Amino acid sequence: MIRVCDILFSLLGLMVLCPLFIVVALWIVIDDPGPVFYRQQRVGKDGKDFGLLKFRSMRVGADKISLITIGDRDPRVTRAGYYIRKFKIDELPQLWNVLIGDMSLVGPRPEVRRYVDLYTPEQRKVLSVRPGITDYASIEYIDENRLLAQSDDPDKIYIEEIMPAKIALNMRYINHQTLGEYLKIIFLTFAKIIK
Numbered sequence: 565m566i567r568v569c570d571i572l573f574s575l576l577g578l579m580v581l582c583p584l585f586i587v588v589a590l591w592i593v594i595d596d597p598g599p600v601f602y603r604q605q606r607v608g609k610d611g612k613d614f615g616l617l618k619f620r621s622m623r624v625g626a627d628k629i630s631l632i633t634i635g636d637r638d639p640r641v642t643r644a645g646y647y648i649r650k651f652k653i654d655e656l657p658q659l660w661n662v663l664i665g666d667m668s669l670v671g672p673r674p675e676v677r678r679y680v681d682l683y684t685p686e687q688r689k690v691l692s693v694r695p696g697i698t699d700y701a702s703i704e705y706i707d708e709n710r711l712l713a714q715s716d717d718p719d720k721i722y723i724e725e726i727m728p729a730k731i732a733l734n735m736r737y738i739n740h741q742t743l744g745e746y747l748k749i750i751f752l753t754f755a756k757i758i759k
Contacts, residue, residue, distance in 0.1 A: 565743050570669055574662035581656060588619055588653060595644035598624040601657060606674035609694045614666040616674060617657040621645030638709070649709075652757055658697050670749045671696025672734035675727075682723060683731075690734045698753040699737050701730035706756055 589600040602620040604627065605613050626640035641649065648654045661667040667674070674695035683690075705711070708726065712718040737745060 566668065566670075566741070566746050567665075569743070569746065570662050573669055574659040577656075577659045578663065581659075584653075585656070588648065591644045592620055592642075592648070596620075596623060596642040602627075605677065606695065607677055607680040607691065608666055608674055609691060611680070611688075611691050613677065614661070614674075616666075617660055619648055619654045619657055621648045621654045638713075655697055662697065666694070668694040668696045670699055670737065670746045672699055672738070673697075673702055673730070679723070679727060682727075687728070687731045689738065690731055693738055693741070698749060699734055700749065701733040703749070703752050703756050704733055705730060 592598075592600050599620055602618045602622070603615040604618070606616040608614045621642060622638075622640045622645055623642060645654070658667060662669055671694050672690040680688075680691070705726065711726065712721060715721040737749065
């Protein structure tokens with residue numbers, strides 16, 4: 565039933581948001597010439613890689629410097645990108661990933677291979693389900709970039725503190741995957757963004 569909801573909601577979302585996508589695409593290109601979308605390899609269900617789609621919010625080639633975005637004013641983030649990220653608009657193209665089955669609306673956020681390779685056997689359980697656009701960890705760590713900006717070693721803080729905490733929150737949904745929980749997380753996500 566959850567997969568049916570994923571298909572229906574993602575298809576509906578893509579159709580309804582089409583005008584917004586056009587406006588955002590123009591904004592990105594006018595602000596900083598380059599591609600509208602950014603595709604990054606992430607690790608999905610059963611440890612298989614897939615191309616996660618986002619609106620580009622950083623300068624071309626910025627991911628070669630670091631995989632972690634630090635703070636609201638990371639110099640690699642474009643002017644348009646600041647607002648696109650702040651309101652989570654950069655994540656909307658992932659509705660396409662949901663529609664084609666790489667992702668679900670709800671599930672653990674997919675990581676890059678570098679961090680997945682550090683998972684313990686217990687933590688690898690998050691790879692038993694489709695990754696998602698949102699989950700309890702996304703809601704709890706909505707200001708993750710700000711937390712990382714306050715650290716002298718953001719990569720270390722992410723690996724040793726934030727990543728394990730997020731995986732623990734991921735398990736809360738993985739161990740209780742119901743349609744009710746799925747809808748609850750979607751509602752909580754919208755409420756957090758609006759707030």
